[in-house]
Amino acid sequence: MGLKDVLLSWPVYRQLTGDDPLGRGAAAQSQRTADLQPRTATADRVARSVCPYCAVGCGQLVYVKDEKVVQIEGDPDSPVSRGRLCPKGSASEQLVNSPRRQKTVLYRRPHGTEWEELDLDTATRMVADRVLETRERTWQDLDHDGKRVNRTLGFASLGGATLDNE
Amino acid sequence: MSTSFYGPLDPAPDAGWTDAPPRKGFFTDTSICIGCKACEVACKEWNAVPDDGFTLLGSSYDNTGALGASTWRHVAFIEQSPASDVLNRVGDSALTGDRNALGTDTTKVDLGMPSFDLPGMAVGADGRTDFRWLMASDVCKHCTHAGCLDVCPTGALFRTEFGTVVVQDDICNGCGYCVPACPFGVIDRRVGEKGVTKNEGIAQKCTLCYDRIGDGLTPACAKACPTTSIQFGDLDELRERAEQRVEAMHAQGISSARLYGEDPTDGVGGVGAFFLLLDEPEVYGLPPDPVVTTRDLPEMWRKAGLAALAMLAGAVAAFAGGGR
């Protein structure tokens, strides 16, 4: 920016020479303000998704910049939701970017008092060991009435329905 | 130069915007607000406004309390019962905007005399048939005559080409002159931890999503609103729509419906974000007759100018008389 540009963009100059003598409008606009662009416009791409909370199934547009989710808002094309979201849906950017969201695998050993770190592969293998050991230990070919059951009741799974939480 | 501090006018051209687009605004139809608070969250998310503390206020389902530096949309909940005045004794303090007083005072609650009649046999349940739960999403009004803007010494507050009023946080020095200048108690300086909280100490309020509307998008709150209680658009068109809506509601016998802030001849020259209410503005915590605090500014300047002249004259006189 040359000296002339600097002068021309100086609010007082604009105020004295422009149509905003009181300096409350155009003359007061800072360069940064003038350059503002919404992050929906500067995003690298948009993914079409669906809200993860309740089962209404509102359409979401997920804006990505530099491989980070920068904005999630309603998909106006969705005949279910017509671009609208409730407070939970509106908070879903915070859901995915929350600083408290856990990043790494944690392990608590029997009788331990604190979490420990564990790498993902080791943890997955340890879980597989536990599953197979428990299955071996608790396998039933027949039940106590002698009926064929072909199963283990030694471990259980409680599955979520948003695939994220409950 | 126009009269600029009072009366009807189109604020953007008045502030030096040539070829300004039509004035933009919000029409918040509180009669269809479901109190979901999507507007509050969508606003915070888009504008990266920090949370405002985790305090149960007890003013119905409102735990936000009031507009402020970290609350640019605020949904008020008003429980109205002719039979009982219990609910908003505490709620009232929320509506005045004093967050510090909220959630602390339990003594004001009058539980009333217990009824020994069975409900449904006496006033108890009957009274409840008249019960109303009003919900309303409040926001900066983007006044035609904005006191906050008029007193801002740094040019941080400015009038946009859309006729809205926006704080430029790169300019604001946190002087706080704007805070008492707002007749609605909207703008405030952000309280937080220096160096940690974004824009700590800086005056903050709704920008009507200046960045979004500049790109042809709808402001975050209006976009999220599930029931179109918050409508965004050209102010002229919104006013027309609102008038039709009120007429239709009156025709349905809802005589309490009225508009608030749409009148260009009111004390702030009409607002850019106006409301359809179902009761008196005070019920929602809105001032009944807001007047721009700088209404008398030209007169004050004139008087100040006269005083200065008189002072100058006095000084000259003193000087002149000095030779005696």
Next chain:
Amino acid sequence: MAECHPVGFQWVMEAKARGAKVIHIDPRFTRTSAHADQHVPIRAGSDIVFLGALIKYILDNEKYFREYVVAYTNAATLVGEDFQDVDEHDGLFSGYDPETGTYDTASWSYAGHADDGEKEESEHSQRERGAGHELGGRGANLESAEVQRDETLQHPQTVFQVLKRHYARYTPELVQEVCGVPPEAFLEVAEAVTSNSGRERTTAWVYSVGWTQHSVGVQYIRGAAIIQLLLGNMGRPGGGILALRGHASIQGSTDIPTLYNLLPGYLPMPKAGEHDDFEAYLDSVRNKDQKGFWTQADAYTVSLLKAWFGQAATAENGYGFDWLPRISGDHGTYRTVLDMLDDKVEGYFLLGQNPAVGSAQGKIQRLAMSHLKWLVVRDLNLIESATFWKDAPEIATGELRTEDIGTEVFFFPAAAHTEKEGTFTQTQRMLQWRHKAIEPEFDRRSELHFIFNLGRIAKQRLAGSTLERDRAIQAMTWDYPVEHGTEEPSGRAILREINGFHLTGERAGELLDGFTDMRADGSTSGGCWIYSGVYAGNVNRAERRTPLQESQWGWAWPMDRRVLYNRASADPQGRPWSERKALVWWDEEQGKWVGHDVPDFQLTKPPGYRPEPGSTGPDALAGDDPFIMQADGKGWLYAPTGLLDGPLPSHYEPHESPVKNALYGQQTNPTRMVYRRKENLSNPSAGEPGAEVFPYVFTTYRLTEHHTAGGMSRWLPYLAELQPEMFAEVSPELAAEQGLEHLGYATIVTARTAIEARVLVTDRMAPLRIGEKTVHQIGLPYHWGQGDQAYVTGDSANDLFVLSLDPNVFIQECKAASCDIQPGRRPTGPALLDYVEEYRRRAGITTETGNRLLTRDDP
């Protein structure tokens, strides 16, 4: 609906703006009530009386849609003479067995069907395996499609006349006495519902878990079904009974189930002793002698096994059926948690579930986890179920000590919805595809990734095994392509597998067009028959996004039908009941069914088609039998089979209630599941000594600002700040009675525990007049839990509930129970245990209290 499904509620608001009348029936005045034309406060747990009175109103005032009722429902069908109604037995239907607490339902059969042969499976056994779940996609089996009918509806044994007699006592006065709803309010609802039903208009009923989570939950929905069938509101636009489901893909999690007793597509899980070979299984699943599409269940089952086991599944080995595990009773979530307490279960996976907060009897949930050898939690955040070993409330009371808990805990961070591709199946039975926005970072992975890898490791480890038990794992197809060089298996490949393929013949390798392509000879595969067609023509239809076009957005099972049983939207001759409500109709020129929706009927079967005598399956459906998944093609006002607690909804009080059953001596559902254990004590109910200790009714619910047990909301500042603290909503009258102060604390007590909550005194809670007494209700949201990770924490309302379950589907009763409420905070530490113990002592509670199934004098 405004509270929990606000964006869905936009359509209600829009309908209202167009003149629709909105009625909200709910114990509390909620955000929905605020916009309803009429709010009807009702006592939690009394809805069957309200619905029964509506049925009576419709019948007495001849408001039913006669032509629809005669042609499309079983109103004209004759019930066998052996059936005896509850009024004859002080609250029991015929066939009750006090030993097992179940009904022999033979006497409920249609005339001519009753008990003429040996029964395949006892009702006790059906209850044990929660057989009601199988009815998620169809009606129950009948012995035969042949029924006796009297279309004048005059024969005393017609369903119509049985219905009339059954609901004769359900008067507006009874509604006042049981529900606390004044007759005027009831009549206003009745008038609105009936005047907005018929040829020109339809009425919809919308419900959520406030209707299902009861010991009579299934019968609540049945009540609504009877009303909708009588009024002709099923299979028609603007009608129906709509379940608003609370988790994004919970519909999907029953369609392709996470339930122990179901295989995909509502096929039953094989049962030990009854399904010993494949033929026995198929014979019990589908009765070839009945009508409708369920008779093709063999094709669905074989295709499923082909999808699972591929080439290893052959006709000779019963398609691998013998490799499947068998159930032998109740293995439901609550039974399993009790088994954990008894050290019978070693391991537990929690995939996006937080039972420490979200399940009933929170203390049992947490104590049970402390008995495990290992626990795997996959979630976004460190939920309370992952950290129970250091911050469970039982640590504070001294019941647990971190150092004593031997449970090994693995926490795996989960990928968010933006970090994985796949479908949600949502409340409309609609699959919507989610595109992946970014790759998950750090250790975060999708569930698909986790399960896929676990399966890969298991297959590797067992590859050389010669044990029969390992054959299933060896045979399992587990070859999903991994996309984009990540280790994420392709969601599209899995959806294709679910859709199914032609395996042989001309079209070998092509995707199925739909379930009607499925064959029982091993020539087709398909992982879930009701989803078949979602990938027809190799087009992922769940991915369709034609802007604002409902019929071109996503894909609804089955076969993209948006309104089930939509044949009923046309009259028996195939003409729309009215132009206004036209949906599908018979086009004589084209010789097929056409319209605005995919017809839910055989496309070219004309309305006048009459089956040959003796035909079965789809061929036996007449051209005016719209309910094609029902064994007789009719909508069932009366359920001769399939339900374990009665062919018609009858009012029973909740398991815990301060109110005596006004109808008969039988207080509660005599077939509900109860668990008599010292950890699962019940409050005494009306009629039992000590009932006065727990005089109040409480109910639980969600708030708009939170989601379920809080795992996706209490960790977000923007949501946590909107509802930061656990509260109890009480009426001004109850506040005065108990000295509760607005914003003060209250302690809510049951036989299980005591929790504390801030008090909100509000006119939105209204005391109700029940008989000659006032009943106060307390409202408790259930989003908070005790832990140290979330932005906001608090006591969990679910800790207050006892385990007592509906017998059909094992849903816990947690929308109505009794309690005491006292001002002030609860005791902390071991003193809390003493406090609750004192209540138990005062009320004289033992493991028998409240658990007597039969409460009338002589069975």
